[in-house]
Amino acid sequence: MTEYTVEFVGTDEEITVSDKETILSRCIDEGIAQEYSCRVGMCLACSAEIVDGEVTQPAARGLTDEEREQYALTCMARPQSDLKLDRGKYPPSIESDVVRREQADDGAAADD
Numbered sequence: 304m305t306e307y308t309v310e311f312v313g314t315d316e317e318i319t320v321s322d323k324e325t326i327l328s329r330c331i332d333e334g335i336a337q338e339y340s341c342r343v344g345m346c347l348a349c350s351a352e353i354v355d356g357e358v359t360q361p362a363a364r365g366l367t368d369e370e371r372e373q374y375a376l377t378c379m380a381r382p383q384s385d386l387k388l389d390r391g392k393y394p395p396s397i398e399s400d401v402v403r404r405e406q407a408d409d410g411a412a413a414d415d
């Protein structure tokens with residue numbers, strides 16, 4: 304087992320996470336306010352941008368292959384190096400879903 308330092312940019316928060324546990328699991332144990340919902344790699348609520356470092360997250364089904372290089376789903380991601388993560392940053396696929404939903408809502412409101 305190897306332990307790595309995970310630093311959350313823009314905060315004073317830093318935790319130690321082994322390569323055998325998920326980042327979210329350690330956040331919960333340490334009282335870090337990391338958002339999450341499904342805990343199975345689908346909803347993207349626990350997403351963080353990878354500023355520096357590497358993770359393994361083969362079960363992060365909510366991300367495209369390209370997004371897995373830039374974003375960590377902390378409920379699935381295990382560190383493979385020291386990390387810097389920016390919590391609350393979401394991949395483009397979810398951002399475009401939000402825009403589509405907002406546009407659909409605006410259209411529905413205009414029909415009222």
Ligand code: FES
Nearest residue numbers: 340342345347378
């Ligand atoms: S909590 Fe849903 S993808 Fe991580």
